Amino acid sequence: KKSDRMARYTADQLERVTQELVPPPFVPKHEQVAKGKPKVVQVTLTVEEKQVELENGVKAWVSAFNGSVPGPLIVCHQHDYVELTLKNPKTNALAHNIDLHASTGALGGGELTLVSPGEEVTFRFKATKVGTFVYHCAPGGIMIPWHVAMGMAGAIMVLPRDGLKDGHGNPIRYDKAYYVGEQDFYVPTDKNGKYKEYSTVTGSMNDTLEVMKTLTPSHIVFNGAVGALTGKNAMTAKVGETVMFIHSQPNRDTRPHIIGGHGDYVWATGQFNDAPQTDLETWGIPGGCAGAAIYTFLQPGLYAYVNHNLIEAIMKGAAGHIKVDGEWDDDLMVQLKKPTKMA
Amino acid sequence: KKSDRMARYTADQLERVTQELVPPPFVPKHEQVAKGKPKVVQVTLTVEEKQVELENGVKAWVSAFNGSVPGPLIVCHQHDYVELTLKNPKTNALAHNIDLHASTGALGGGELTLVSPGEEVTFRFKATKVGTFVYHCAPGGIMIPWHVAMGMAGAIMVLPRDGLKDGHGNPIRYDKAYYVGEQDFYVPTDKNGKYKEYSTVTGSMNDTLEVMKTLTPSHIVFNGAVGALTGKNAMTAKVGETVMFIHSQPNRDTRPHIIGGHGDYVWATGQFNDAPQTDLETWGIPGGCAGAAIYTFLQPGLYAYVNHNLIEAIMKGAAGHIKVDGEWDDDLMVQLKKPTKMA
Amino acid sequence: KKSDRMARYTADQLERVTQELVPPPFVPKHEQVAKGKPKVVQVTLTVEEKQVELENGVKAWVSAFNGSVPGPLIVCHQHDYVELTLKNPKTNALAHNIDLHASTGALGGGELTLVSPGEEVTFRFKATKVGTFVYHCAPGGIMIPWHVAMGMAGAIMVLPRDGLKDGHGNPIRYDKAYYVGEQDFYVPTDKNGKYKEYSTVTGSMNDTLEVMKTLTPSHIVFNGAVGALTGKNAMTAKVGETVMFIHSQPNRDTRPHIIGGHGDYVWATGQFNDAPQTDLETWGIPGGCAGAAIYTFLQPGLYAYVNHNLIEAIMKGAAGHIKVDGEWDDDLMVQLKKPTKMA
């Protein structure tokens, strides 16, 4: 088989390319069908510890791959090698590493990548499995849930070399792709119920761990803050466009839903080699997993993209918008009689 | 393809029928295989704000489509048009609307259907996707999770025109169908832990929202109250009968299970165009989703139908009964030795 | 069909064998492909009520099938009969029974097996459905969630007579199998937040039920205690070995993940007659369900096997280890540049 032949190359025989990572919800430029032989895809992630505003007046310390929560989406094809440099600037206080669910061995790379402030490390893995996969920091012990609950997670998409297929061998292609990273935060409160602030990341640790033990997040947000994907930051599409949404959650189960739309093709656990589910209203993604859904927009308007636990969406923050331009189709939906006084 | 030809009709070319909606767990009379051309299916939903008894002595305000939690199941076939009139009597205090996950655009109809007390509205959508889908009120902002947490949700089943199929193209038919709507409630307590009562729906809002923020329901019930599907309200079946169970949860993940039975065929996210899973003990339905399971009963007796988080089933209320008549089959199960003193 | 012919035998025509049950994570000796006719598989489960140490200094009362949490895995093939004797020694304080999700009727056997302290009972069921299935105690009412939350659950694996298959009819075989039973515990605390101890199982009931109502476990553990599958109790494998992991959770949803590995083939709800999902990072198992995953290890090292809600894994206890011997493969992963001072 062609794919097996491609698997036989080793890294030293292959072309090297540098992938420009971009902040989510954007996705690096990529081919949907691989051209030629596998490649060595070089990427760099730099960890930034900083305070962010989760919502108006509520601050939280994050550890952020390339400064964003989630970290940037990495994209490659099966049999590519990913060569990753992880940098931990000396301005940081904590040691970090990276565990990529797409990789094989050494705790997903975690054992080979632990860097103290001021250090960098480079490692390489072969993308043997196709799909969408979470990556996250996992420096050991209690640092693991804490760093992840500080937003230190992202995703990698490993596409089949010949592109996505439906369950009957037909190609599926998308016009654009967005990456939505959902993250649970656990901001401590004082005895009056007011969210607390901390002047250092280490100072925030113990209180945050206490909240984490309750398994009840104070915030569940898309792309790092309440409203990060609304207003001028809304995602966009056009009627007739086919959009892929990659969605990751490193901890809690989630259930993406496009209000007014559907998942035409859904790989809820991200596994592109299996037949996608079709025509879903909502899809369940287990914690520690990245999934993908594809939808062709048929109507214009402002769509909400939510975690359909509506309390988590509206009261905790897990909601974004998609602004879709185009012509309204009365055949699909029409208001026949405006709101009027009841007979 | 036949189904494509059917998709080409528009609403004005089609016969109009009125669907008599019935209170859950019952399901409107319907054909499993569509006869003739698509239809325009007219339904009316009237919102009722009222206080109900969730369990002995515990009251909660609900907003209920047609007075029941969940609202009634709507049934149609793919390519049918659903023409829905939503009435909000002037005796109500709140504005309401409807977002149907089966529809396309305008926030699932939510944008076109907002009615103040004393108003009604009529809109129409085409059922382009097959499956079981949640509908719910979604009047915007904090009203969304609050109205849904007041039970303002139901489901619609869009059947394939040629009926259900297993994964090999063979028809699947059911002898009867039940609709179980699971709903999380968040009843506030006073400082002694006693459930509070409120004289108005708006008066109950702020306290209820505070409980919702904990993500921990006080009650999780089937069909509006603890015990709504037990005793004289138990579902019924006969040995040899094939029963479909449609199950919706607008918020939280759930995991239906028939104690002593199975899911012979299960569409956990409700998607009838995909091959069903077979022979499941328990199926996971993500929040914001309606799923369906089919079981042919092989033994008589009283079955429990539960959400198999057994704390949610027994301590929060998510349990019902199915009373099955018929002959016991010793080959499937037999008590060989009654409880006796241990040797 | 051959399988139909096998289904026609009745228990009295068949050979009887006694299955030696073993403590988890170990799995009874078994054939992957059934030889000859179905069998009557005799097993005995004895209930032990006892106090265990969940983690250093934290004690909890458990009700344990054969003294272990989870109870032992039972293994048989489709069309076998399972003849089960349940013993409740008079040293116990509570009545117990068993509900097996693999069986049909009488609340999964629960109605036929209730035994008071000092009693035993024997019943038999036919394993008509293939898959991995939870069993648990379900003595009625509030006893159901309480006994289950005391660890009184296990699993049974019913293999297809001709063994496991991928989605294309090809056989899947494993070199070894482990059974991981995940269990949520709800240990009460005193007003200083210190975990309480109780001198009797009945004395622990009311406080434990109060914690259970919060739906927030104090502990979520694999095989009965924090660290039960680490250190000298770690699971083991060799590079090149194919290992099956059966995973059950009687209550809460879970999401198994092998850090540094994958699920090559996954039946998340345990249903062996359906095509497995392939190449998963993480798989979602609904509460009240047992699932199975198969992985061929490609790298040596210490793998963690976790519930990938990382708070549940690290702060609540849901983590184990797999020690894998063999040769490291630099092609799959290599550290190219050790941690060094950043440029």
Ligand SMILES: [Cu+2]
């Ligand atoms: Cu880190």
Ligand SMILES: [Cu+2]
């Ligand atoms: Cu991970």
Ligand SMILES: [Cu+2]
């Ligand atoms: Cu409403």
Ligand SMILES: [Cu+2]
């Ligand atoms: Cu919705």
Ligand SMILES: [Cu+2]
């Ligand atoms: Cu028991």
Ligand SMILES: [Cu+2]
């Ligand atoms: Cu059960």
Ligand SMILES: [Mg+2]
């Ligand atoms: Mg691998």
Ligand SMILES: [Mg+2]
């Ligand atoms: Mg994935």
Ligand SMILES: [Mg+2]
């Ligand atoms: Mg559509």
Ligand SMILES: [Mg+2]
């Ligand atoms: Mg559905």
Ligand SMILES: [Mg+2]
């Ligand atoms: Mg059965």
Ligand SMILES: [Mg+2]
């Ligand atoms: Mg069968």
Ligand SMILES: [Mg+2]
């Ligand atoms: Mg869940």
Ligand SMILES: [Mg+2]
């Ligand atoms: Mg779930």
Ligand SMILES: [Mg+2]
């Ligand atoms: Mg199972």
